[in-house]
Amino acid sequence: MVNISIETTRKRRTPYATKELNQFTSEEIRSYQEVLLQKQLKRAVRNSEYYRRIFRELGVNVNSIKTLEDFRKLPPFMNKDLERESQRLSFEKEGHPFGEHLLVKPDQIAFTGTTSGTSGTPTFTYTFTERDIRTMNKYIRNMLEYGGIYKGDRLLFSHSLGIYATSSILFGVREHGVLPIDVDVRAGSDMILKYAQMSRPEGAMMTPSLAEYLVDRAPQLTGQEVGDLGLNALFTVGEIGIGIPEIKRKIETAYKCRVYDYLGEFGFSCDSEEYHGIHAVAPDLVLFSEDLVDPETKQPIQVEDGVVGEVILTELSLEGLPRIRYASGDLVQVFTEQCPGCGFTGPRLKVVGRSDDLLIVKGVNVYPSAIKKVVASFDEMLTGEFRIVLDSPPPRVVPPLVLKVEHREGVQKTDLGYIEDILKSALHRELRITPDIDWVGAGTLKKQLTKTPLFEKCYEG
Template identity: 40%
Template sequence: MSLDPKMEHVELQEDAFSDIEQLSREQLRELQWTRLRRQVAYNFRNSPYYRRSMEAAGMRPEDLKSWEDHARVPSMDKHDHRAAQEESLARFGHPFGMLVCKPLEALVMLSGTSGTTGLPTFYTVTARDLTLYSRLMARKLRRIGLRPGDRVLHGFSLSMMVGGQPLLQTLMNYGACVVPIGAEVGSRRLLEFARLVKPRAMVCTPSYAEYLAENCMEVLGRPIKDLGLELLMCGGEPGAGLPTVRARIEGAYGARLHDYTGVIHTFHGISCGAPDAWMHFTSEDYCVLELRDPDTRKPIPVQDGAIGEMLYTELGIEATPLMRYALGDVISISTQPCSCCGWRGISFKILGRADDMLIVKGVNVYPAAIRTVVASLTPRTTGQIRIQLDQPGHKVTPPLRLVVEHGEGVSEDQLPALKTELEALLHDKVKVRPDIRLVAPGSLARTHHKTKIIEVLAQD
């Protein structure tokens, strides 16, 4: 189960801090192709799951002669991932035997989902994998101006699969001075630590950043801007990429907000200071990105303006290299040069989850798109919403029920006009006309975990 010596030499000699923008499109694709062929051969040799999957499709590594051949490699998602773990439990007594490509004693980290809906989905990491993940994280940190030695307040839940210990480790490997207090201690304790240690940056979900801003005056007797934070890295949920939400958070903190994705996988992106908040795909040399239609599963070319469910293939990974893996995120693509930082590679926005997509009168509706419209009316709205469904599933019997917090200072007699405007905007932008109920600011619960926009109401 050892790594191909040639693969190891090429991957470790590559300077993962280097700027992939220096490569032409042709050079980048050639580098991807070389790494892809080695990775597929490695996966086939060391993973019973991948070997069986490829053989079932009539493929062996030597059949990979073109990008079209790569598209024939079977894709996988979290359900396939869990099924492989369950098979491993039955065969080997542990969940790692089908997918993990290294001996278990070579692993230095196991990270997993909460498992609230079944067996946790585990992700495994070797020391070498952690080095690569840390270097890919370093690319993002350098782009936003974070430097080794800067104090970073950790405001994610420490028990989160990616935002907890894995994020802490990659930040420390970069040389940042991490304050690992975690969101579990509560907003009061976290804000007190921020006042005392004076961090330059904070990492958290965008909804928690807003929650802290709303409560800082009550807790510390001063606005959160007085804490002196300069940089915010927010991820884990939609929000940081919404222009109005971003403007609201940046205004409250007096800091730059950066939307980001990627810790312990090789799909990494981060936004710069541009108002449109596209995330730049900074790890394309270690990750092959594909798009597909979430309904038909037919491929969609990765080109300017494309929208589809993303699949990614990790390159240069030892422990559990994911191949044509569908996380369930629907993204949009831009290949236009960035007017802010000059980025010339692929940029993307995460629009929502394929499994969160709702179908209303035949129209595909993503909750994040609804929140974008609602947030566009800030400060007359807070941007907080809940979509209420009678039952789980994609199909919604009209009307779609939507709860929206109105903003501070909106009087009772102004609510009908606000509701009418929201209905018209949503009909124009999202092509649905929901049944809107306006509630007072602060009515919808905030949490330091990911905020769930969709609520399934209990049935009588």
């Protein structure tokens, strides 16, 4: 594959969305976060029985929580299950679905969005007031500007819309003066490409899976390459995609522009050839890379360069339904050293996966994202598509772990033995696993326009 170098004159330090913070030292940012935290906790206790109950049961006076250290000694206040229960109770007692942890009156809610609801009853986690939306818009604007998308530009926006949380990004896009061309991903790749060709957007937002899928489909469907769309920037979200060097290179080479990975309003990756993680440019909006726990014991872990942990999320400046000490289930690796690409001095993080995706094979922790990374490195022989075949519910796997792996078209049956040897030895070297490989031909494993599944769960029948 040809390695391209994207012309850039910027190479500037990734900026905080709140301009004043760019002049702050790390210590000053930390103090500011603690001021916001104290304020948010007092408000939570004042406005919600849910949080009053938590502090009562812990026997802790909210006024005694002054520093991040004090706060991190407390157990998580919320997780998906507790959130569902809180929603059930508010529905029963007060007739609204947002939960007993709502901090405003239900009629002050201006937007509500859920996650894709792939695991059980959806939660209305993304519930905002008008003020919350205005607060968050600033962070979206900062990201678009950094990517070179300005007022008067157009942005292809291809996610599942409707009740899904991603839609809230559109408020910030519009407020920035950018016209969204929002083509629901369920319309299909043909329609997405048609709208892109007709509207000539400067930027695009989608999942990395879709971006990759369109690279392969565009010539057949439109007779043109995705590079002919003339994008200046592509923003991807929701999956470990461009954190894998081969995928970043493939997408950037094909679209002929820089790809930025983002995590809602919380941060985005910088304009550098190599991927250096999501830069936490919203420390006044959220605590997350500062607050990690061990995914199994839920005990706080020391946040230092390179550490992996589960994010405990606290939204510091949202007023409607902020997440507070929320065990997110997201596993990240945090970097605290200055970014070698752009010089950003705040924390950066790479998404490792969901804590419920974790597999344990013979006592070794295995993350599907790590398998994906190894498979992607055999780009010339493999399509990059694979599934982990599970006979019983995770995390424990009775060895051998079985991987269904797609080889490229043109790979001879007689070559598979050799490819299997080098793939297995790479997996053993990187992850200390020796899986069985079940080979399938190119195109066998269905690509999804939204999130590509990692598992084939045979036990589900």
